[in-house]
Amino acid sequence: MSAAQFHMIYHIKESVMRRKDSPRAVGPRSSSNGFGIAARAKTKATGPISFPHPLCWWRVRRADAFTKADVCIARHLLRKTAVLGEPHWFLGAAGDPAVAMNVAHRAQRQGARVSLDVAMTAVLCIALTGDVAAALFLAAALKDRSDIDPPCAALSDSWLVYQPRRLSVRAVQVSRRE
Numbered sequence: 001m002s003a004a005q006f007h008m009i010y011h012i013k014e015s016v017m018r019r020k021d022s023p024r025a026v027g028p029r030s031s032s033n034g035f036g037i038a039a040r041a042k043t044k045a046t047g048p049i050s051f052p053h054p055l056c057w058w059r060v061r062r063a064d065a066f067t068k069a070d071v072c073i074a075r076h077l078l079r080k081t082a083v084l085g086e087p088h089w090f091l092g093a094a095g096d097p098a099v100a101m102n103v104a105h106r107a108q109r110q111g112a113r114v115s116l117d118v119a120m121t122a123v124l125c126i127a128l129t130g131d132v133a134a135a136l137f138l139a140a141a142l143k144d145r146s147d148i149d150p151p152c153a154a155l156s157d158s159w160l161v162y163q164p165r166r167l168s169v170r171a172v173q174v175s176r177r178e
Contacts, residue, residue, distance in 0.1 A: 054070075054073050055074075055077065055117040055121050057074065057124065058124040059117075059142065059155065060151075061155070062154075062155060063138075063161075064162065070128075071129070074121050074124065074125050077121070078093040078121060078122055081093060083107070083115050083118055089103060092122045095126055097126045100126055100134070101133070101134065101137050103119040104116065104120050107120075120138070123137055124138060127159070127164075129164070130164040135160075135164075136159070136160075138156075139157075
């Protein structure tokens with residue numbers, strides 16, 4: 001079971017549990033009054049979830065497939081993240097290319113997949129705003145990953161020829177505290 005599937009199932013179970021405890025939860029748990037949601041979800045949601053999580057977009061979507069809304073979604077997620085052992089991560093999440101690429105490079109060397117996804121999402125947002133170094137970093141990271149995930153080779157090539165449209169979403173300016 002993937003993390004996305006677990007996340008969806010967890011939230012479905014959580015919403016059903018809240019309904020059971022609500023004062024309006026009276027009567028048998030049938031599908032007519034909304035309490036059979038978990039049973040219906042289990043029977044209807046047997047396949048994998050078809051959409052990737054925004055933190056995985058960097059390794060599953062072509063460079064020209066992103067929109068301004070995608071950048072906003074990814075930036076919103078990044079504002080709520082932290083990378084352990086990286087005290088200046090908030091700068092990378094806010095759009096500092098040097099910090100984001102250095103954190104991603106360290107995560108690559110350590111083989112920390114979750115940290116790598118978070119850091120590469122920050123690099124993705126920076127590349128989509130027109131930073132050529134971030135686009136080249138993404139291309140190199142995807143090329144390295146193509147040994148274990150062959151579709152990443154084509155994604156890498158898409159970043160080498162990427163011409164940014166005006167997707168710039170202003171990153172929140174955060175000053176370094178001394």
